[in-house]
Amino acid sequence: MTPSALLDTLAARLGPAQVLTAPDAMATHLAETRGLYQGRALAVLRPRDTGEVAFAVRACAAAGVPVVAQGGNTGLVGGGVPQGGIVLSLARLDRVRAVDPLNATLTVEAGCILARVQEEAERAGLLFPLSLASEGSCRIGGNLATNAGGTAVLAYGNARELVLGLEVVLADGQVWSGLKGLRKDNTGYDLRNLFIGSEGTLGIITAAVLKLFPRPASTATAWLGLASPHAALELFSHLRERAGGRLTAFEYVPRFGLEIVLRHAAGARRPLAGEHAGYALVELSSAGPDAPAELEAMLASALEADLAEDATIAASAAQAAALWSLRESLSEVQRHEGGSIKHDVAVPVSRVAEFLERATAACEADLPGVRVCAFGHLGDGNIHFNLTQPVGMDKAEFLALWPRFNRIVHDIVHAFDGSIAAEHGVGMIKRDELSRYKDPVALDLMRRLKQALDPQGLLNPGKVLVDPGKILAPRDEVPAPFPHGQT
Known part of the structure; x- marks a missing residue:
């Protein structure tokens, strides 16, 4: 099927107004929030329900065209930036399907804005604790696809701990209907957790059953x-x-x-x-x-x-x-001080202070005048270890040092038995880093899962996993993660 024929097929089912091809209409769907990456796409689709999502994915699979699911596009690692193919915007899947106060659950579609999910929980006299700075624009599907953290992880856990059931469109267009509000279900493998945190590379989350909690007095x-x-x-x-x-x-x-x-x-x-x-x-x-x-x-x-x-x-x-x-x-506010090289990392809580001291000293020794801005969720070990350019240094010159500081910071994180991707995900910005620090057996298992669930490699290609033929040696240089500038 030609690209033109594919778009005609999609327009016939979704409606021509929901198949965007004009550059100005697609522009906001092609750029990463911070301007680190600029993508390209054949079209942006705006399905209204799970049936239309499944139809679109099935049509793209038949045509061999990649699909990148997108929520609020507030990600910080390039995970939602298309490298061709179709962008599948889930913004119109924004319905609240069910509220069960006694079971303390809320069933919502993936396009619901996080702040609205919080409001619906409050309306039921309960609490949905996931809270992020972008909660007024990020959408729950993206939060789940990246296993978002936020400020309440200490008491309630990451997004993964806040989900009981999922509805997911698979790479061939089939729909897995796992929307059960059960706290105990030992009927086989935990399929739900395959998709949470997978960044849309294994399936597309279209709805979820969320856990609610008592509101504090x-x-x-x-x-x-x-x-x-x-x-x-x-x-x-x-x-x-x-x-x-x-x-x-x-x-x-x-x-x-x-x-x-x-x-x-x-x-x-x-x-x-x-x-x-x-x-x-x-x-x-x-x-x-x-x-x-x-x-x-x-x-x-x-x-x-x-x-x-x-x-x-x-x-x-x-x-x-x-x-x-x-x-x-x-x-x-960090942008007002110039370029910022960012690291979203986690170490055991008991080693946070030691990590901060060692990583700060190493970065300051490597570049005198660099201003370390390390902040975040100390209570769960997640630190945003950001570096602000020295006063008077050229911004582009500073940002070109990003790969070098990755080596410094990530090597220390690894030595502390930590993670180089705590709550923002892997996307493109840390994809190549996984081959340096992730256990080889774990990477092999991840590739097997990808091959099993997405044999054509059409779901969000180029994210999370590096091509097996391009695995980097521990000290190989990698390109800077901002090929189209940084804001």
Whole structure:
């Protein structure tokens, strides 16, 4: 089937208005959020339901044309950027199919925006805890396809832990109907978890049964000044011992991170009178009304034990939102300081402080003047180890060092038994890195699964797995991950 005939077939089923081919209509679907990659595609499809998704995938399979599923296109690793073929936008699959408060589940289609999923849970008197800075535009299908993390992983887990069932369109157009709201089902292999985190390379998630949780009766938010990453880790241990599962967030922000937020984020105010080497944003949730009093008592004991240098507790919801805004603005404001080389990594919680010290020292030794902006989810070991260009250095010259800093940072992560891809996924930006650090047996199993479920290699090709014939040696150079610029 020719490309023209394929598009005619798709237009006949989906409607001509839902088969976009004009460059301006396709433009937003072809670029990665940060501008790291620019893709190309034959067309962008906008199916309205699972049946149309299955029809489109089946037609593309018959024509040998690749398919890249796309949600809100807010990814940060190039996972949704097409390299030809068809983009399958799931934005119109945005229906809430079922709400079951007693079973504490919500069944939604993949195109539902995350903030809407949260609102639907709240309307049922429950909580869907997945929370990201992009929750107003990212879509739940993409969240599941990348096994998104966010700020609530400490208490509730990654996206993988928040799903009971899935509906998935397979590479040949068949539909796996696994939308069961069961917490126990031992009838064979765990198919659900094959697709969560697979970045659309094994199948296309079209709907999901999500777990809901009781809403906390009260929450308390605090900002603390710390002497070092080691102090942050000791403080975390202190709070976890006393709060257990009620400790719902523990975020780390370095001094440089707070400085640039105060410099560039509108309305940002310094939360403590003095300056500190680092900061912790802490949230405590409770089934009763006493979270603020409980957190105040815990922080008093932490200050008495010299685990923190200063602290403030939000006295209102508005103050809590202002503290969270300091943390959530951090990713965005880095661009105002020039080029940023980013690493989304994870190490065992017990080794976070040691990792921060060693990786910071190694990067600063390699490039004097580089400004380390290492922040994130210290409570679950996920650190966004970002590097901001030295003052006065040319941006392009700095970004050209990305592969070199990958070696420095990722080698240290590997030495600490960590992961080079914590919550953003692999996509294209870390695809080649897997062959350096992933267990060879694990890679072989992944390739076998890909071959079994997508024998033509048409689902999101070029993502996650490098071609077996192009496996890189541990010290081979790789091209910079921003062939079309970076913002």
